[in-house]
Amino acid sequence: MRPGQFARTILLGVLLTAATTKASDRCDRPQQRSISLSEHPSNGTHSVYVKGQVITTLRFEQPVDPSKTKLIGWEGRLEPLTVVGNKVILEPIRDLNRDEGLPLVVTLTDGTEVPLLVRPPWPKKDNDWAPIHDQQIDVFKNRDSYASMHASLMDALAQNNALTEENERYRKEENSIDHAYATLLANGQAKKTPFRFVASARPKDPDMEMVVEVYSGQGKAAAVIYMTNTGYADTWEFADAYLTRDMTRHTKQSFALRMTRSAIAPGQSGAIAVVADKRAFEKNGQFVDLALQIFRSDGNQQVLVRMDRTLIRQ
Structure with a gap:
């Protein structure tokens, strides 16, 4: 396949949607907590x-x-x-x-x-x-009842586990080459990375001007979402991102993510960059396509990008 044909094929595989999918359609778990009066x-x-x-x-x-x-x-x-x-x-x-x-x-x-x-x-x-x-x-x-103290203990243990996992993640990110690549991509320095630009697309959103770019790498793939808040009142806030095979929590994959800002006020611009290793694309010894979902803080999906398996260069 000629390079031009390859780029057009990937471009058609980039699925971009305005904020329509609810967070309840993603990898949510029941949210339970306790209150002591x-x-x-x-x-x-x-x-x-x-x-x-x-x-x-x-x-x-x-x-x-x-x-x-x-x-x-x-x-x-x-x-x-x-x-x-x-x-x-x-x-x-x-x-x-x-x-x-x-x-x-x-x-x-x-x-x-x-x-x-x-x-x-x-x-x-x-x-x-x-x-x-x-x-x-x-x-x-x-507050002194057994149930109250047990609930407080469980909350404290869960919070401690979450903080421990977060600290471990930050420690790994400090030494992660993929996070370093994502930082460069988010800051518009793709030429300093080993990635090759493949295609771009502009989704339609009444309050957000967006450009999505996908990149091919040696054993890796990347995507960058550039956003400009064109609304007049609301500040856009990042909530979460998922990389899955079928948009369910059962197939969540690891990836590196960096952003220039997590909140974009009206008139401001920001970028989100994602880098995924080839292991995320592997299933039963073969490569499969993945879906990258970006969610904003009101629970709606902002953008959906198809990460095609052909982005992985051998």
Whole structure:
């Protein structure tokens, strides 16, 4: 195949979509955490992070009084509040706007009132232990109870494991040649890498001008997404990226990622670069195609790029 034909073939394989796929369609796991109530007023009101068409359950140690449990401003945003025994069930009809916060007061049968604030999962900051969105929250009134202490211990262990994994990942990245290549690509220095430019495409998005480039390498492949926020109000924020065979968590592959900025304000530009080793493309001794998905912080997919197996040069 002539080089020109090869480039056109890869270009057709670059699948670019505006933000249509929900994060719930990717590799999500149920988000569960616990809250221990405090009698100190300065600790403020706990937030509950909900997502459109995803049920969030609040579970209390005591039964809930449904007649005295109220959610203010739920009309048109959530289904009617449901109370079952010691559980309060929230079901948003749609995603809440970024600046929305709905007051929720849960009253237990002993008269205890628990104030909460129902909010959208925004923003998600680096090293923020709060989940992207809640699916179950265990609320403990008695901090000294066995259940409360056990939940706190499990949360602490999970957080410690996550930080340990993160530190190990950072340590490996410091010595990773693929991350070094991704850094150069994100900063527009492709000529300093061993990659060859193959093709580019411009997806259509009303609020984001994008250019996607794919590169071929010796035993590696790469993609760079250049973005300019053309919207007038919203700051774009990066949430996650996945490289899979079939867009499910069961086929997630390792890769190196670098970006010039994780948040792009209106008028600003940024770049995301991904480098994948040939091992990510291998399945049962053969090379297969992969899909690169970039998600923004509102849970929607920003771009989908087909990483063709022919990008790997032998």
